[in-house]
Amino acid sequence: MTSASSPKTSAGDGQASLKYRRIIAKAGTNLLTGGAGKLDLERMAALVGQLATLHHQGADVMLVTSGAVAAGREALAANANRPSPKDAPSRQALAAIGQSRLMHAYANLFEQAGVPVAQALLTRRDIADRVGYLNIRNTILNLLTQRAVPIVNENDVVAAEELEGDTFGDNDTLSAMVANIVDADLLIILSDVGGLYTADPHKDPTATLIPRVERIDSSIDSKAGGAISAASRGGMTTKIEAARLATASGVAVVICDGRTPDVLTRVASGEQIGTLFPAITSKLERRERWMLSICSKDCGIMVDAGAETALRTQNRSLLPAGIKRVQGQFDRGEVVPVLNDAGQRIAVGIANYGSVDLRKVAGKRSDQARAVLGETYGDEAVHRNNMVVL
Numbered sequence: 001m002t003s004a005s006s007p008k009t010s011a012g013d014g015q016a017s018l019k020y021r022r023i024i025a026k027a028g029t030n031l032l033t034g035g036a037g038k039l040d041l042e043r044m045a046a047l048v049g050q051l052a053t054l055h056h057q058g059a060d061v062m063l064v065t066s067g068a069v070a071a072g073r074e075a076l077a078a079n080a081n082r083p084s085p086k087d088a089p090s091r092q093a094l095a096a097i098g099q100s101r102l103m104h105a106y107a108n109l110f111e112q113a114g115v116p117v118a119q120a121l122l123t124r125r126d127i128a129d130r131v132g133y134l135n136i137r138n139t140i141l142n143l144l145t146q147r148a149v150p151i152v153n154e155n156d157v158v159a160a161e162e163l164e165g166d167t168f169g170d171n172d173t174l175s176a177m178v179a180n181i182v183d184a185d186l187l188i189i190l191s192d193v194g195g196l197y198t199a200d201p202h203k204d205p206t207a208t209l210i211p212r213v214e215r216i217d218s219s220i221d222s223k224a225g226g227a228i229s230a231a232s233r234g235g236m237t238t239k240i241e242a243a244r245l246a247t248a249s250g251v252a253v254v255i256c257d258g259r260t261p262d263v264l265t266r267v268a269s270g271e272q273i274g275t276l277f278p279a280i281t282s283k284l285e286r287r288e289r290w291m292l293s294i295c296s297k298d299c300g301i302m303v304d305a306g307a308e309t310a311l312r313t314q315n316r317s318l319l320p321a322g323i324k325r326v327q328g329q330f331d332r333g334e335v336v337p338v339l340n341d342a343g344q345r346i347a348v349g350i351a352n353y354g355s356v357d358l359r360k361v362a363g364k365r366s367d368q369a370r371a372v373l374g375e376t377y378g379d380e381a382v383h384r385n386n387m388v389v390l
Contacts, residue, residue: 019270020186020252022060022144025051026175026242027190029066031258035192038074039067039102043259045109047190050264051149052113059268060144062182064152064175065102072098095156106151116148121155127177131333134350134386137181138378141385144182152178176242180249183283183385187246188267189239190258195275196223196236212276216244243277250283252276288388291335291348299328299355300337300345301381308340311347311389317380318349318387320369323362330355338382349387352377 027047034040047063054061072094103119110117120140126132143150154174172189179187199207213220224240236255243253254267256274267273303311307322318338330336332354338347351358353373358381361369366379 018054018057018059018268020059020268022182022184023054023186023188023264023268024062024064024175024179024182024184025188025190025264026064026171027066027258028171028192029070030192031190032065032067033070037070038077039071039105041105041109044105047258047264048106048109048113050262052110052115053265054268055113055115055147055149062140062144062150062152062178062184063106064171064178065106066153066171067102068095068098068153068156070098071101071105072096074098075101092156099153099156102153103151110149116146118143118148118150120150120152122152122174122178123155123158124174124177126155127181131331133181134333134352137386138352138383140178140182141383172238172242173245176245176249176251176253179246179251183287184246184251185283186268187242187251187253188264189242189253189255190263191236191239191255192257192259193236194257194260195255195273196220196240198223210275211272212278213243214278215280216240216247216277247277247280248286250279250281250286252279284388291350291388295335295337295348296328296330297337299326299330300339301326301351301358302339302341302343303346305341308346311338311387315384317384318347318382319366319379320358320361320364320381321366323358323381326355326358326362328355332357332377336382338387345390347382347387347389349382351382352380352386 025047032039032043032047034043051061051063069091075097076094099121107117120136122136126136140150152174154171175187175189178184193201194209196210196213197207198210201207210223220240224236239255243255246253254274254276256263256267260266260273263273301318301323302325303318303322304324307318310316310322311318324341327339330351332351334351334354335348336351337345338349340346353361357373360372361381364372369379370376
């Protein structure tokens with residue numbers, strides 16, 4: 001029995017042509033409805049077709065989507081006497097009605113392309129919670145390993161703050177947060193304009209596209225202006241804020257017109273379309289700084305020589321079998337140091353289990369650990385995806 005395990009990888013025939021490996025696309029309500037107030041299945045099919053192509057080329061792809069409120073409103077449109085709801089609880093009800101219809105449409109379209117999908121409904125509260133963050137990350141990364149496409153939306157039934165006015169809430173920020181969680185290479189924010197312009201192209205015919213933004217500063221903020229369409233709540237302002245968050249997390253961002261033919265596959269291959277915001281730090285640098293900054297100094301997981309070799313040279317996860325001793329107290333989801341036999345810190349990572357549980361299973365095979373713990377969060381004490389080797 002080894003003390004570590006390797007994460008699965010997969011690749012398609014066209015992977016070499018892709019510039020980016022893990023790609024998130026964000027599609028807003030206005031793009032998905034064409035401003036018509038109901039889902040445009042033709043547009044959705046074009047979007048799904050491109051995502052499926054990237055998937056078959058070996059990329060990890062995810063979709064952050066709006067459209068639930070529009071789908072719910074369409075479902076109730078048959079009753080002409082039904083008033084259009086304006087209050088937040090009624091709009092939340094529309095989202096609850098429409099979410100299943102939205103997901104059903106996506107599932108059918110992806111099924112035609114031979115791609116399995118999974119639904120993930122999130123709130124900012126889920127992401128802010130330490131254990132919630134870990135659960136979301138582990139689940140989504142496992143879905144990608146299983147070659148499923150996660151479809152993410154705001155959980156509007158409980159996230160009332162994201163439903164303002166008569167429009168669906170802002171998923172731009174959510175897409176940037178998800179890109180951070182899963183260490184994406186590229187976030188493509190699909191809009192109904194070509195990217196960031198020197199002025200609002202709807203009002204100023206002399207406005208020109210800005211093809212690349214090296215750093216988001218006050219001059220870029222001023223160009224974002226207001227909303228880009230009446231059906232879009234956040235508009236360019238929230239897209240710039242999303243780009244600011246994602247690029248600081250090591251993720252490149254492209255804002256572009258989602259109606260452009262094959263825009264996703266072309267951008268993923270490195271073609272210049274829309275406005276590119278290159279990452280301002282590497283993912284490793286960002287994760288290393290974050291983990292080191294919050295890593296507990298009063299605890300640790302001491303591992304044997306075999307586990308040290310597996311972590312350092314074989315890119316593996318830490319299993320209970322490789323643990324010699326657990327020092328101090330920590331909870332599941334905390335960032336803890338991994339120490340070798342000499343007490344030297346060799347890695348830091350997010351613990352899948354608290355110190356109490358890890359003491360029970362230290363040195364045991366995975367099957368023995370499962371029998372001891374009963375309900376488990378996976379075979380790994382610290383998963384390779386949640387670890388930085390020093």
